[in-house]
Amino acid sequence: MDHHDIARVLGEIAALLELQGENPFRVRAYRTAARTLSAYGGDLREARAAGALPELRGLGPATLEMVEELLDTGTCRMLEDLRDQVPPGLVDMLRIAGLGVAKVRQIHNSLQVDSLGELEVAARDGRLASLPRFGWKTAEKILKGIQFLRQADGALLVHHARAAAAELVGVLEALPEVVAVHRAGSLRRGTELVRDLDLVVVARDAPASLAERLREGRVAEFTQASETAITLRLTGGTVVDLFPCTPDRLGFVLLRATGSEPHLQQLAARAAARGLRWTAEGLVRSDRPLAAPTEDAVYAALGLPWIPPELREGRGEVDAAAAGRLPCLVERRDLRGFLHCHSAYSDGADTIAVWADAARAEGYDYLGLTDHSPATAFTGGLAAEAIPRQHAEIDAANARGSGARVLKGVEADILEDGTLDYAPAVRRQFEFVIASVHTRFGMDAEQLTARVLRAMDDPSMTVLGHPTGRLLLSRDPFPLDLDRVFACAADRGIAIEINADPQRLDLDWRVLRQAVTAGVTIAIGADAHGVANMDHVDLGVAIARKGWLTADHILNTRSADEFLAFARRRR
Secondary structure, eight states, X not given: OOHHHHHHHHHHHHHHHHHTTOOHHHXXXXXXXXXXXXXXXXXXXXXXXXXXXXXXXTOOHHHHHHHHHHHHHSOOHHHHHHHHHSXXXXXXXXXXXXXXXXXXXXXXXXXXXXXXXXXXXXXXXXXXXXXXXOXXXXXXXXXXXXXXXXXXXXXXXXXXXXXXXXXXXXXXXXXXXXXXXXXXXXXXXXXXXXXXXXXXXXXXXXXXXXXXXXXXXXEEEEEEEOSSOEEEEETTSOEEEEEEEOGXXXXXXXXHHHOOHHHHHHHHHHHHHTTOEEETTEEEETTEEOOOSSHHHHHHHTTOOOOOGGGTTTSSHHHHHHTTOOOXXXXXXXXXXXXXXXXTTTTOSSOHHHHHHHHHHTTOSEEEEEEEOTTSGGGTOOOGGGHHHHHHHHHHHHHHOSSOEEEEEEEEEBXXXXXXSXXXXXXXXSSEEEEEOOSOTTSOHHHHHHHHHHHHTSTTOOEEOSTTOOBTTTBOOOOOOHHHHHHHHHHHTOEEEEEOOTXXXXXXXXXXXXXXXXXXXXXXXXXXXXXXXXXXXXXXXXXXXXXXXBGGGBGGGSOHHHHXXXXXXXX
C-alpha cells in the first residue's frame, strides 16, 4: 500500500468512528493522520527504514501503529471490525454534499435506511422529506448527490491515477521484451478525473506473453488479452488498457490510445478528405499502411503540425492546427512564482524558511505565502496579533538571501455577506490577498454570485481563489454566474485562480477560454499545505494547457515586482 491507500483507510476509519458517536478528539486524530499521509510526498517504506515516520506531523502513537500494520500486512483489523459494526452504505451517504453525521444518523435511525439505493427510494417516496429539518428541497438535493456519486463511481483523481500508472510502468519496463512504456488516454490529456489507465507498451515483438507475466503482483483479473490490447483490473479496482505495439507503429497506436474520441473522429474525416483511410491498423493509402513511428509522422500525413495531447478534445484544435493558429501553451518552467501555500502559522506542515528553500530548489524566484485567515476555525487561521511575528519571520528568511523571495500574502475568507475576513487595516499589512469561499455553499446562484461580486469590490483582493468551490468526486461546483464574475474580474483587475489541489482543479478547464476572452488574468495556485505538495503545480499547468492558455495569460509567470505591481493597482 502507498501513502494514498493508507490515507484512504484512515479517512474511512474516522468516518466510521464518527458514525458510531466516538469521542470527537479520537475522530480528529484519524482525520488529521489521513490528511498528513495524503499530502506526504515520499515513500513510506523508506521513511520507516530511516526511522522518520514518528517525525511526521499529524501522526500519533495509535495512527502510527496502524500505518505500520498496513505497511506490513496491507490490511487493518480495526477497519475490518468497524465495517462489521457499521453498514457500509452509511459511509457512502457521508459523501453526499450536505449530509453530515447527524443527518445520516437521523436517516438511519428513523427510516432504517442502510444504503444509497434505499436512500434514493426514501427521497422519492416522501419519507425523507417528512423528517424534521429535511423537506422536499433537501430530498431533491440528496437525489442529485446520489446521481453525482454514481457518475463518479470508478473514477480516480488525477494524482492517484498518476501514482498507479507510475507503479505499473515500472513493472512493465522491467520486462525484458519491453522497449518503452508511454502513458496515453485521459491521463496523458491531463483531465482532472481518470476512469481507466491507458498505456502503450513498445516491444521488440508484440508480446503474447505479456499478459501472463502481469498475472503476478497487483493484477486481480484479465477481461481481455490479445496481440493488440490487454484489459486488466488491478487489485484496487482500477481498470488498465494496455496496447502492445512494435516501434514502427508507435506513433499511430499512441495517438489512438490517447484520444479523445471527438479528436480522432476529426482526424479520420481529415484523412478521408486527403484520400487516406483511417483504420485500426493505421493510416492507409492504396491498401498500404503508412509508416507511423511517431505521432508527428501521422499528423504530417494529415497536413497538420503535432497537436499537444492536452488540446485533443475535439474543441477546435484540428482547425486551429490546419490554420497555423495553435497557441504556444504555458509550461511549468514559465512560472516564476509559486503561489498559494500554507505554513505552520495556519494548517500547513512547514516553516517559512523551509518553504523559501524548497521554492528556490524548485527554480522559483518568489513564493506567495498565504496562510488562512481566522474565520474558518478548522484551518487554525492566522490571528491578527500573530501577523507581525509571521512578517518578521518572512523578513528574516528574505534577509538570508538563500531561498526564494517570500511575499506576504494571506488567504482571506469571503464571509457570508461578501465582506473579507480581517478588518481593512489588518489586510493592508499584506502585500496581496487571495480571497476564497470556504463556508455556506448552500446559497442559491444569485446569492452566491452577489456574495463573490461584493468581495471583488474590496480593493485588497488580488486573486479569487478556487472560484467555484468544487471538490472532485465529493462536491459539485456551487452555482456561480461566471459571466458576471469574469466581467467583474476583468474590470477590477483581479486574477482568478486555477487551484491546483488535485481535489479541486478549479477553474474547470472548459471555461478558461471564456475567462481569458473576457479579459481575465489567471493565477496558478498550488494550495499546498507542505513542501511535499509542490508538485500540485504540474496539475494546474496541465489544466491551463487544456484551456489553451499561454504564459502571457498567467499572473505568476511575471516577476515578483510585476506581481506586486498588479496587486497594488487595486489599492
